[in-house]
Amino acid sequence: MANRTAAPKPVSLKRFPGLATGAAFFFVYLYLPILFVVFLSFNENRIATIWTGFTFDWYPLVLGNADVLRAAQNSLIVATFASVIATMAATLAALAMTQGRAMRRQEVVNGSLALPLLIPEIVTAVATLIFFVAIGMPLGLLTITAAHTVFCIPFAYLPIRARLEGMDPSLREAAFDLYANERQAFFRVTLPLLWPGILSGLLLAFIVSLDNFVITFFVSGPGSTTLPVYIYGMIRTGVTPEVNAVSALLLLVSLVLVTVALLLSRRET
Amino acid sequence: MSTREAQAERPVEPQAAPQSAPQAAKGAMRGDLGAVRREMARRLALLTPAMGIIILVMVVPLALMLTYSFLTSARYGGVIWEFSTDAYLQFLFVRDLDDSLLFNDTYLRIFARSFGLSLATMGVALLIGFPAALFIALQPPKYRTMLIFLVTIPFWTNLLVRNYAWILLLRDRGLINNTLMDLGVISQPLPLIYNNFGITLGLVYSFIPFMVLPIYASLEKLDWRLVEAAYDLGANRWEALKRVIIPLAKPGIIAGSVLVFVPSLGAYITPQLLGGGRNLMIGNLIQLQFGASQNWPFGAALAFILLAIVLLALVLWALRARRSGTSLKEVEIG
Numbered sequence: 001m002a003n004r005t006a007a008p009k010p011v012s013l014k015r016f017p018g019l020a021t022g023a024a025f026f027f028v029y030l031y032l033p034i035l036f037v038v039f040l041s042f043n044e045n046r047i048a049t050i051w052t053g054f055t056f057d058w059y060p061l062v063l064g065n066a067d068v069l070r071a072a073q074n075s076l077i078v079a080t081f082a083s084v085i086a087t088m089a090a091t092l093a094a095l096a097m098t099q100g101r102a103m104r105r106q107e108v109v110n111g112s113l114a115l116p117l118l119i120p121e122i123v124t125a126v127a128t129l130i131f132f133v134a135i136g137m138p139l140g141l142l143t144i145t146a147a148h149t150v151f152c153i154p155f156a157y158l159p160i161r162a163r164l165e166g167m168d169p170s171l172r173e174a175a176f177d178l179y180a181n182e183r184q185a186f187f188r189v190t191l192p193l194l195w196p197g198i199l200s201g202l203l204l205a206f207i208v209s210l211d212n213f214v215i216t217f218f219v220s221g222p223g224s225t226t227l228p229v230y231i232y233g234m235i236r237t238g239v240t241p242e243v244n245a246v247s248a249l250l251l252l253v254s255l256v257l258v259t260v261a262l263l264l265s266r267r268e269t
Numbered sequence: 270m271s272t273r274e275a276q277a278e279r280p281v282e283p284q285a286a287p288q289s290a291p292q293a294a295k296g297a298m299r300g301d302l303g304a305v306r307r308e309m310a311r312r313l314a315l316l317t318p319a320m321g322i323i324i325l326v327m328v329v330p331l332a333l334m335l336t337y338s339f340l341t342s343a344r345y346g347g348v349i350w351e352f353s354t355d356a357y358l359q360f361l362f363v364r365d366l367d368d369s370l371l372f373n374d375t376y377l378r379i380f381a382r383s384f385g386l387s388l389a390t391m392g393v394a395l396l397i398g399f400p401a402a403l404f405i406a407l408q409p410p411k412y413r414t415m416l417i418f419l420v421t422i423p424f425w426t427n428l429l430v431r432n433y434a435w436i437l438l439l440r441d442r443g444l445i446n447n448t449l450m451d452l453g454v455i456s457q458p459l460p461l462i463y464n465n466f467g468i469t470l471g472l473v474y475s476f477i478p479f480m481v482l483p484i485y486a487s488l489e490k491l492d493w494r495l496v497e498a499a500y501d502l503g504a505n506r507w508e509a510l511k512r513v514i515i516p517l518a519k520p521g522i523i524a525g526s527v528l529v530f531v532p533s534l535g536a537y538i539t540p541q542l543l544g545g546g547r548n549l550m551i552g553n554l555i556q557l558q559f560g561a562s563q564n565w566p567f568g569a570a571l572a573f574i575l576l577a578i579v580l581l582a583l584v585l586w587a588l589r590a591r592r593s594g595t596s597l598k599e600v601e602i603g
Binding site for chain 1: 315551573
């Protein structure tokens with residue numbers, strides 16, 4: 001008995017009664033709602049939240065809806081342009097912030113690049129709407145893309161900067177020692193090593209653009225409805241299996257993209 | 270030595286030998302200055318696109334928003350370029366028929382409600398999030414990564430859809446009420462939605478990853494020998510938790526609380542979908558000024574007041590974090 005009291009101490013030290021239950025509750029809370037939407041999208045019953053049988057009918061119905069398709073197309077156009085432009089700008093900014101000597105006011109620049117994350121979405125939405133109306137720009141895909149590009153920048157910037165910070169600076173120095181010029185060092189050394197970070201940033205930016213609702217809701221005009229704005233309209237008119245199906249599709253796209261993005265950003269340098 | 274310096278000096282080297290010493294020193298200095306200047310120019314060029322976009326489509330609009338809050342409202346939306354403080358007066362007063370100002374707490378109440386709901390959200394998120402973060406921090410490293418990954422994923426899925434999901438769970442004929450009624454626990458559906466309960470639940474759900482991640486970051490670094498020392502000194506689990514673990518996790522708890530409170534205060538989707546349009550929060554009030562009410566200066570003023578509150582909270586937090594020597598970087602997502 002005396003022997004047994006001493007040995008298991010390091011284990012019992014980290015054991016709290018009820019903790020596993022609490023964590024299990026947390027993960028159920030986190031995933032139950034998402035899974036329930038997907039589950040109901042296969043429910044045959046049109047009206048109630050009661051399961052009456054499996055069906056795959058709602059998906060073809062939604063994918064055959066011209067309005068849904070147009071909204072999806074708008075979303076893809078906006079997300080593609082916004083994420084590509086934001087990623088290019090973020091890559092350049094990350095190069096400026098990580099290569100060479102530490103800079104004065106580095107924190108100010110980092111803070112400014114994170115600004116779109118700190119400001120409440122509704123405030124950004126109001127400010128952007130006022131801006132576009134004041135300069136006389138008609139609300140449409142162009143204004144949505146411009147607004148999305150701004151908040152895409154920090155999402156692209158963070159993984160790219162993290163990747164650059166994890167890179168060995170002597171590789172680039174070696175390139176210079178071997179008489180590479182700035183351009184060659186970038187395209188032959190930095191860029192090939194940076195690709196996973198850039199791709200990860202691009203995907204994250206693409207997701208946040210694809211999923212954005214509040215800012216889009218403010219700066220979209222007639223005919224430039226994106227998928228989330230369209231879904232919002234559907235929800236307001238009532239809970240239907242179509243909403244469940246299109247929501248499940250949107251969830252799926254985000255899940256796949258974010259998994260790829262996070263796996264890419266975890267890859268060793 | 271940085272790569273830039275190495276590159277800048279190389280062409281100077283072959284020329285340096287035949288020159289006299291002072292000249293060479295001068296040349297090197299000039300070269301150095303040139304290199305510094307070139308580096309600055311390169312940096313500036315690289316930063317221009319990102320900073321340019323943020324300044325043009327975010328900073329300028331915010332300045333314009335502030336300007337609009339001091340203009341006169343046009344009848345059908347937009348503004349008349351005439352200075353006015355009406356928007357800010359309207360926040361606290363109504364104009365009586367004889368033009369005197371009467372105190373009016375309608376909007377102040379909506380702000381107070383939003384504060385209350387955001388604080389409740391913060392509290393509930395902490396209550397659910399802390400045990401989860403502690404649990405994850407106590408797992409073997411290979412499981413930790415997986416679990417943190419699972420915490421992060423919902424953050425990247427559509428916020429609108431995640432809130433919509435709660436309608437399916439909470440409404441009168443939703444999963445929870447149906448299950449409880451089928452089990453015979455209740456005979457009437459519980460009022461779970463279109464009230465403060467529904468809003469709080471939805472807000473916690475929307476932002477809980479922001480609570481778990483920073484707390485986990487604090488706990489992961491925790492030196493468990495300190496907890497062991499507490500046990501050796503006769504503390505039980507609860508005392509060790511209260512007097513060692515929680516104080517050491519405090520930077521994470523504070524960061525998490527701020528990161529949940531701030532987006533809750535400006536929430537729009539959750540109160541709109543789960544509050545049923547009757548339980549307004551600041552976000553909905555702002556949106557109304559650009560929709561049904563068509564009072565842009567008032568909307569701009571409300572947005573500016575919200576922004577000021579949020580920035581104040583962030584600045585206070587940053588000052589605190591600096592004093593206690595923790596870095597804001599710890600809480601970055603992704």
